[in-house]
Amino acid sequence: xxxxxNARLREVQSWGDLFRFTIEAPAMGxxxxxxxxxMVKVSDGAFPLLRRPLGIHDANxxxxxxxxxxxxxxxxxxxxxxSGDRLDIIGPLGKGFTISAATKGxxxxxxxxxxxxxxxxxxxxxxxxxxxxxxxxxGGRCRTDIPLRDRFEKSGIEFLCSTDDGSFGFAGLVTELAxxxxxxxxxxxxxxxxxxxxxxxxxxxxxxxxxxxxxxxxSIMGCGIGACWGCVHRIRNGxxxxxxxxxxxxxxxxxxxxxxx
Amino acid sequence: xxxxxxxxxxxVDLGFLGLRNPVLTASGTFGYGxxxxxxxxxxxxxxxxxxxxxYKPREGNPPPRLVETASxxxxxxxxxxVGVEAFVAKVLPKLRSIGTPIIVNVCGxxxxxxxxxxxxxxxxxxxxxxxxxxxxxxxxxxxxxxxxSPQPTFDLVKRIKAxxxxxxxxxxxxxxxxxxxxxxxxxxxxxxxxxxxxTFLAMAIDLETRRPxxxxxxxxxxxxxxxxxxxRMVHQVASRLEVPVIGMGGIMTGxxxxxxxxxxxxxxxVGTASFVDPDAAARIVDEIRRWCEAHGVAAxxxxxxxxxxx
Numbered sequence: 001x002x003x004x005x006n007a008r009l010r011e012v013q014s015w016g017d018l019f020r021f022t023i024e025a026p027a028m029g030x031x032x033x034x035x036x037x038x039m040v041k042v043s044d045g046a047f048p049l050l051r052r053p054l055g056i057h058d059a060n061x062x063x064x065x066x067x068x069x070x071x072x073x074x075x076x077x078x079x080x081x082x083s084g085d086r087l088d089i090i091g092p093l094g095k096g097f098t099i100s101a102a103t104k105g106x107x108x109x110x111x112x113x114x115x116x117x118x119x120x121x122x123x124x125x126x127x128x129x130x131x132x133x134x135x136x137x138x139g140g141r142c143r144t145d146i147p148l149r150d151r152f153e154k155s156g157i158e159f160l161c162s163t164d165d166g167s168f169g170f171a172g173l174v175t176e177l178a179x180x181x182x183x184x185x186x187x188x189x190x191x192x193x194x195x196x197x198x199x200x201x202x203x204x205x206x207x208x209x210x211x212x213x214x215x216x217x218x219s220i221m222g223c224g225i226g227a228c229w230g231c232v233h234r235i236r237n238g239x240x241x242x243x244x245x246x247x248x249x250x251x252x253x254x255x256x257x258x259x260x261x
Numbered sequence: 262x263x264x265x266x267x268x269x270x271x272x273v274d275l276g277f278l279g280l281r282n283p284v285l286t287a288s289g290t291f292g293y294g295x296x297x298x299x300x301x302x303x304x305x306x307x308x309x310x311x312x313x314x315x316y317k318p319r320e321g322n323p324p325p326r327l328v329e330t331a332s333x334x335x336x337x338x339x340x341x342x343v344g345v346e347a348f349v350a351k352v353l354p355k356l357r358s359i360g361t362p363i364i365v366n367v368c369g370x371x372x373x374x375x376x377x378x379x380x381x382x383x384x385x386x387x388x389x390x391x392x393x394x395x396x397x398x399x400x401x402x403x404x405x406x407x408x409x410s411p412q413p414t415f416d417l418v419k420r421i422k423a424x425x426x427x428x429x430x431x432x433x434x435x436x437x438x439x440x441x442x443x444x445x446x447x448x449x450x451x452x453x454x455x456x457x458x459x460t461f462l463a464m465a466i467d468l469e470t471r472r473p474x475x476x477x478x479x480x481x482x483x484x485x486x487x488x489x490x491x492x493r494m495v496h497q498v499a500s501r502l503e504v505p506v507i508g509m510g511g512i513m514t515g516x517x518x519x520x521x522x523x524x525x526x527x528x529x530x531v532g533t534a535s536f537v538d539p540d541a542a543a544r545i546v547d548e549i550r551r552w553c554e555a556h557g558v559a560a561x562x563x564x565x566x567x568x569x570x571x
Contacts, residue, residue: 046332046485222327223536227292229338230327
């Protein structure tokens with residue numbers, strides 16, 4: 001974990017309100033694991049005050065990539081940054097996805113909804129390195145909502161797309177697509193990131209098919225480092241069901257531990 | 262002798278406790294301290310005030326617990342925490358080895374629980390004092406906080422002062438008609454210092470859903486938005502009390518901290534700034550030192566209460 005006060009934004013790519021940042025942050029890039037996140041400062045002044053938590057989209061020895069959607073004022077300001085600008089970033093933070101030796105040689109499903117696809121690209125690449133076969137199910141509202149399909153295509157990662165309006169790929173929810181694929185073949189593991197209703201539906205699908213699953217949860221965060229206790233979610237722990245900090249114990253949790261609202 | 266960064270004396274004296282510099286961390290914004298070890302040198306701080314402790318572990322409020330507003334943050338965490346026994350077993354041994362004064366923020370659902378917390382902590386070594394969080398809702402008295410009126414403040418401070426062998430700082434709520442009256446009640450009851458201000462009761466609304474943005478409906482506002490009000494309250498209280506005042510409310514920079522000292526605070530607590538920059542408290546120490554150097558101030562304590570009003 002490092003604080004990069006002056007990380008250079010090398011490249012900005014955008015598709016409507018979706019943005020991909022390539023950032024020079026070598027120490028962070030070398031340490032990052034799929035599913036971890038960073039806290040990015042969006043303003044030098046007092047508003048917006050807090051950093052924004054963003055999932056790491058990819059990482060390598062040169063730095064990290066972020067993929068985010070403009071969801072409010074903070075990400076709106078962030079989206080105005082240009083190539084060559086400097087960013088103040090803390091990370092990598094949290095505990096990411098488990099890449100288990102038990103899934104080596106086997107197929108696993110990665111299900112991403114909208115901006116929730118962000119950490120799954122990094123995960124898919126690392127799974128390939130570990131000898132596991134990732135199969136990505138990538139859903140969005142419409143074809144402009146799923147711009148990373150070219151990236152998966154170029155990386156040779158097996159994937160299918162779904163759109164709610166049927167403008168690209170499977171017409172329907174990504175969870176409906178997942179149900180169809182699960183009926184065809186049972187994967188060794190499911191990884192997911194997306195809106196809560198999507199992940200909740202997927203959790204019951206995973207349970208029904210008896211497939212272990214991991215979910216990356218999202219929350220407003222005050223600090224990202226476990227100090228403010230603002231980002232809690234109901235999680236089963238040994239002693240009962242408690243409010244557990246997403247930033248510190250997560251953001252990735254095994255499906256059986258999550259109590260969905 | 263010329264004032265240089267090396268010769269500047271940043272120490273302040275609270276009477277019952279000397280600090281290497283006036284910068285403490287505010288309870289609830291610095292976890293139990295160790296969370297921040299990767300980000301700053303904890304030895305550099307004047308003191309660490311840890312998150313409020315009830316006797317038992319406490320579950321806290323349902324989310325959402327945070328909402329950002331103009332230059333501020335409203336929180337409704339609900340004082341979730343590990344409880345005093347887990348703190349003593351798991352955190353305190355490491356925390357006290359750092360060599361920075363540790364002040365424990367003490368909570369209670371009623372007077373007996375406050376007393377139980379200090380009695381338990383009194384048996385432990387390595388604690389410099391207690392900060393009494395009198396803003397906890399009292400379960401036996403219709404959820405009212407002792408902080409809201411002078412008599413319950415007096416009663417609680419008196420009881421805890423008598424129950425404890427350590428110095429007591431009473432942390433005041435700004436959500437009152439006259440904070441000076443409450444501060445005076447705490448002083449009469451024997452508090453060794455007062456700390457102010459806690460957060461301002463606030464709310465935020467999502468117009469589209471017409472729902473509150475916090476699970477608890479109301480929360481406490483902190484951050485730069487509250488600084489001018491906090492500064493006014495610190496000045497009012499410091500002008501009327503004999504005991505030292507610890508000031509806080511929206512301190513983000515060394516300049517902010519120094520303003521509180523000029524208003525009469527003997528030390529400050531850095532709160533929400535630590536969420537934005539985990540090393541903020543240490544940076545603020547450096548900024549105070551640089552300001553003193555630039556202004557030829559040899560000892561930072563010399564500027565305490567030096568506000569010119571005529």
